Amino acid sequence: MPNETPRRCTARLTRRGRVALIAAGVVAVAAAVVVPLALTGDDEKQPTTLTIPEGWRSGQVYDAVDKALELPAGTTKKAVPKADLDLPGDADGNPEGYLFPATYPLDDKSTPRSVLSYMVNTATKKFHSGKTVTGGADGSAVSAYRTVTVASIVQAEADNQVDMGRVARVVYNRLAHGMPLQMDSTINYALGRSTLDTSSKDTRIDNPYNTYARRGLPPSPIGNPGDAALEAAINPTRGDWLYFVTVKPGDTRFTADYAEQRRNVAEFNKNQEEAKKNG
Numbered sequence: 001m002p003n004e005t006p007r008r009c010t011a012r013l014t015r016r017g018r019v020a021l022i023a024a025g026v027v028a029v030a031a032a033v034v035v036p037l038a039l040t041g042d043d044e045k046q047p048t049t050l051t052i053p054e055g056w057r058s059g060q061v062y063d064a065v066d067k068a069l070e071l072p073a074g075t076t077k078k079a080v081p082k083a084d085l086d087l088p089g090d091a092d093g094n095p096e097g098y099l100f101p102a103t104y105p106l107d108d109k110s111t112p113r114s115v116l117s118y119m120v121n122t123a124t125k126k127f128h129s130g131k132t133v134t135g136g137a138d139g140s141a142v143s144a145y146r147t148v149t150v151a152s153i154v155q156a157e158a159d160n161q162v163d164m165g166r167v168a169r170v171v172y173n174r175l176a177h178g179m180p181l182q183m184d185s186t187i188n189y190a191l192g193r194s195t196l197d198t199s200s201k202d203t204r205i206d207n208p209y210n211t212y213a214r215r216g217l218p219p220s221p222i223g224n225p226g227d228a229a230l231e232a233a234i235n236p237t238r239g240d241w242l243y244f245v246t247v248k249p250g251d252t253r254f255t256a257d258y259a260e261q262r263r264n265v266a267e268f269n270k271n272q273e274e275a276k277k278n279g
Helices: 058-068 075-082 112-127 144-157 161-176 184-191 227-234 258-278
Strands: 048-051 102-106 243-248 251-255
Touching: 048 058, 058 075, 058 112, 075 112, 102 112, 112 144, 112 227, 144 161, 144 184, 144 227, 161 227, 161 243, 161 251, 243 258, 251 258
Parallel strands: none
Antiparallel strands: 048 102, 243 251
C-alpha cells in the first residue's frame, strides 16, 4: 500500500458513512428483533420495554438499562464484573459485541444482571451457531468472536445495508494484504466519540484500537452489531476493493485503485466544506 495519505486531515483511506452514536436528545430508529422474556409476576400487567439499536456501544447500553430500571447512573456498568455473563473466552469478560440489539420486555423483577444476561444469551445463540467466516480473501476460518469484531466494524462503517458486504470485503482484503485497516470507527471507539473529522493527530494515538498505527483487527468488537452486519461478516460480497469513502449520504464508493480513492476523498472534502459554509 502506498504510504502517502491525502493532505487534508479529514482525508483518509477509509471513511465511515454515518454516525453510529445517538446525538444528545435524539433517538435513532433502528431495526430490532423482539426477544420474548420469561416474565414473572402479574401476567396482565403490561411490561415496559427496552430497545437496543444496532451499533450501540456497551456504555450506551448500560446507560439505557439504568434509565429503564430507574437506577442511579453507573449501576449497570458496575454490575458487569459480578454478573457472571456467559461470554466466550476471547472476550475476557468484556460484553462489547454481545449485548444483542433487540427490544426486551422488562418487569419489576428485572435487574441489570438479568437484562444483560438475556442480551448475551441471545447474542450467543446467534453468533455461535457453528458458523465461521470462510469468505475472507485468504479463505481461512475466523473464530466466531473475531467475526463479531468484523461485524461491529461493518455496522459502524456502512452507510446502508447494501454496502455492508462490501465493507466487510474491504476489511478482509486489507487483512490479507497485510495493510492496516485504517478505520475511523475504531479510533472513535478508542476516544469515546463519534465524528467524521479524524485528524492526523488522532491517527497517532497510542491505543490498541488505533487501526491506523496497528495492523490486524482491534482487540474486541467496537459496538453491538445486528443480524445484517453479522451476515455481511460471514458472507462478504465478492470484490477486490481496498478502499472506500462515503462521498455524500447514500454515495459510498469502493475501489482497489489508490489514485481513484484520492479523487473520491477530494470530492468528500469538497462536499464537507460546502456543507459547513451552508450550515
